[in-house]
Amino acid sequence: MAARYEVRHQPGKGYHFVLIATNGQIIATSEHYESHRACLNGIDSVKRNADAPVQDDTTSTGKNS
Template identity: 90%
Template sequence: MAARFEVRHQTGKGYHFVLIAVNGQVIATSEHYESHRACLDGIDSVKRNADAPIQDTTPPAPIRAADRRGTAQALRMAAIAP
């Protein structure tokens, strides 16, 4: 079984869709749309654009002391490599 999109309706909020993984968990939820057609168009847009690159705008995590030692060792090994 493959992942699937599911269209849902909430009174007073309109339509939205969820993307459900093969294990049954919701992995994405859309904004709310006023019409069913607009919701289906939103699904089509996700399908067309799903092969997009990742742009991570979060700040980098601080480097722990243990990681710094590992990085220093890796740099030393690279320096002596032929």
């Protein structure tokens, strides 16, 4: 099974998505969005921007990896 995004709705909180790995584990959870369309736009944004450098400010140098 391939990784997938799942859109979820919580009354009073709105929509959010989770990214589920191939092993079925949730590996990312989004913020809550007011609309379904905004949630789908959030997924599109992650897809476009997912290939980004890692910035680890917990190291003594704070340099990007």
